[in-house]
Amino acid sequence: MKAGLLAALATLAVAARGSAAPPADLLLLNGKVFTADPAHPWAEAIAIRGERIVAVGERAAVEREAGRGVRRLDLGGRVVIPGINDAHAHVGPELPGTPIAVKGMEPSFDDVLAAVREAAAAAPAGGSLKGEVGWTALSDPRATRAALDEAAGGRPVVLECWTGHDGLVSSAVLRAAGIGEESWNPPGGFYGHLTGTRTLSGALHEYALWRLTRRLRSEVPAEQAVRDVHAFEQQALRFGITSVQDMSNALRRDAFVRLLAQARPILRWRVITFPMVEPSQPDLDEGPEVPAHPTPLVTVSGTKWILDGTPVEARALMRDAYADPAGRYGQGNFRPEAVLAAIRRGGADPLLLHAVGDRIIAQVIASMQQLGGEATWRPRRLRIEHGDGLMPDLVDSARRLGIVVVQNPSHFTIGDVLSRRYKPEVRARFQPLRSLIAAGIPLALGSDGPVNPYLNLMFATTHPARPDEAIDREQAVAAYTRGSAYAEFAEGEKGTLAPGMLADLAVLSQDVFAVPPGDLPKTESVLTLVGGKVVYDAGVISSHAKGASLD
Numbered sequence: 001m002k003a004g005l006l007a008a009l010a011t012l013a014v015a016a017r018g019s020a021a022p023p024a025d026l027l028l029l030n031g032k033v034f035t036a037d038p039a040h041p042w043a044e045a046i047a048i049r050g051e052r053i054v055a056v057g058e059r060a061a062v063e064r065e066a067g068r069g070v071r072r073l074d075l076g077g078r079v080v081i082p083g084i085n086d087a088h089a090h091v092g093p094e095l096p097g098t099p100i101a102v103k104g105m106e107p108s109f110d111d112v113l114a115a116v117r118e119a120a121a122a123a124p125a126g127g128s129l130k131g132e133v134g135w136t137a138l139s140d141p142r143a144t145r146a147a148l149d150e151a152a153g154g155r156p157v158v159l160e161c162w163t164g165h166d167g168l169v170s171s172a173v174l175r176a177a178g179i180g181e182e183s184w185n186p187p188g189g190f191y192g193h194l195t196g197t198r199t200l201s202g203a204l205h206e207y208a209l210w211r212l213t214r215r216l217r218s219e220v221p222a223e224q225a226v227r228d229v230h231a232f233e234q235q236a237l238r239f240g241i242t243s244v245q246d247m248s249n250a251l252r253r254d255a256f257v258r259l260l261a262q263a264r265p266i267l268r269w270r271v272i273t274f275p276m277v278e279p280s281q282p283d284l285d286e287g288p289e290v291p292a293h294p295t296p297l298v299t300v301s302g303t304k305w306i307l308d309g310t311p312v313e314a315r316a317l318m319r320d321a322y323a324d325p326a327g328r329y330g331q332g333n334f335r336p337e338a339v340l341a342a343i344r345r346g347g348a349d350p351l352l353l354h355a356v357g358d359r360i361i362a363q364v365i366a367s368m369q370q371l372g373g374e375a376t377w378r379p380r381r382l383r384i385e386h387g388d389g390l391m392p393d394l395v396d397s398a399r400r401l402g403i404v405v406v407q408n409p410s411h412f413t414i415g416d417v418l419s420r421r422y423k424p425e426v427r428a429r430f431q432p433l434r435s436l437i438a439a440g441i442p443l444a445l446g447s448d449g450p451v452n453p454y455l456n457l458m459f460a461t462t463h464p465a466r467p468d469e470a471i472d473r474e475q476a477v478a479a480y481t482r483g484s485a486y487a488e489f490a491e492g493e494k495g496t497l498a499p500g501m502l503a504d505l506a507v508l509s510q511d512v513f514a515v516p517p518g519d520l521p522k523t524e525s526v527l528t529l530v531g532g533k534v535v536y537d538a539g540v541i542s543s544h545a546k547g548a549s550l551d
Contacts (some may be wrong), residue, residue, distance in 0.1 A: 050532055081497075116157060173212070191203070351380070
């Protein structure tokens with residue numbers, strides 16, 4: 001670390017503490033601290049008082065912040081980063097039922113049926129079954145509720161695609177939900193039918209699936225739902241995740257807030273409204289209003305709409321026709337006037353739009369321009385979740401409108417699907433990342449799949465589908481911390497390690513800025529702090545702490 005930079009950081013550390021300010025009560029020393037602050041990205045020590053950072057910089061200067069009885073922790077050269085902020089997560093009660101053990105992400109439908117029979121034989125009498133499969137099985141013409149009924153002996157069965165946009169259920173599930181041949185397609189979704197008939201096939205697509213699975217999850221006993229939240233938190237904290245922005249499709253907004261109150265969370269949650277109605281409908285049908293800050297670690301803000309599907313099932317809405325299936329352009333979930341209504345509603349609440357295809361992104365941009373343009377939208381930070389189809393001709397408009405892109409690097413692993421779906425000239429422009437940062441578009445990262453953020457760091461910094469769009473590791477960690485905080489209007493509170501910021505941080509098991517790419521997913525946090533409080537301790541660091549215990 002250059003002496004000049006350390007001297008500047010020392011000055012910053014001293015200046016951060018006024019002469020009348022109380023001393024720090026916790027010092028983290030001898031670390032390799034990535035602050036994610038562009039002005040001062042690296043330091044070696046941090047001083048914390050209560051829940052906030054009071055100094056960051058050179059060890060000698062930071063130690064001058066110590067008070068009597070201060071706790072000192074020698075980091076032994078370990079890397080420290082701001083707490084990971086997962087900007088796009090799906091958390092909630094697990095679907096009830098006995099798991100169906102399928103092998104791999106893309107089993108054949110025959111393999112799925114064999115696994116259903118095996119699960120049915122082991123399940124309690126009358127018990128339901130659940131499983132996650134791929135598009136290979138669900139797109140098989142034989143994938144019908146009748147086949148599930150036979151394999152499961154009439155039990156309730158729910159199969160969800162790993163994309164989250166499609167499912168297949170047995171007849172017992174449809175009956176329990178009151179879905180029959182005369183049922184209308186719900187807003188934003190549709191039911192599958194046997195070819196040439198009105199007989200339901202058991203397939204559910206887009207909002208039709210989410211309405212059903214939300215109902216099933218709402219029936220999970222409160223004790224089990226709380227255990228599911230606790231299990232997620234423990235996994236997250238082990239990875240150094242200190243904030244989670246939850247898309248809240250699992251439960252209605254008011255129900256999820258009540259669940260978190262019961263669970264008494266130990267990391268920070270942002271609850272995002274996920275309506276199951278058309279955007280033009282006045283009532284979002286998300287239950288009674290809830291406070292913006294129902295508990296100290298929970299914030300309720302933002303509304304999400306899913307505007308199209310994904311390339312996997314060829315429903316990302318595109319301007320160019322798909323190569324496979326030839327002649328198709330994808331499918332929007334809502335009419336253009338409903339999309340306009342969704343964006344208009346975004347003037348009152350932060351807006352998050354799942355928009356994958358370039359046609360739906362172009363439609364969003366045109367609607368924003370129609371509803372006020374740059375002056376109106378730049379301060380509102382409209383978010384595009386995924387944004388795979390943010391093509392070069394759309395980038396400048398997106399930047400001027402202040403659009404934030406929240407990308408999920410695990411999606412970069414489906415290059416074989418994309419190569420089959422899209423023509424080469426489209427494929428060459430799909431899933432941008434590095435070029436978005438170069439263009440000045442704010443970038444945040446979220447999981448939307450495997451929770452492990454270091455797996456996603458590996459994918460972001462290698463970009464298996466488009467290596468030319470890979471970003472470097474500092475950019476990736478900054479997007480997962482500072483970028484995610486910006487995406488929720490919280491950059492003044494968290495996302496960087498700087499004086500005055502919340503002391504949310506992770507001490508890592510290895511140097512994520514130096515290890516080989518393939519080793520990144522092995523990373524864990526050995527010590528995770530939320531608001532200066534130890535919420536996860538692997539015992540590797542704290543056993544060497546000097547002074548008072550960190551418990």
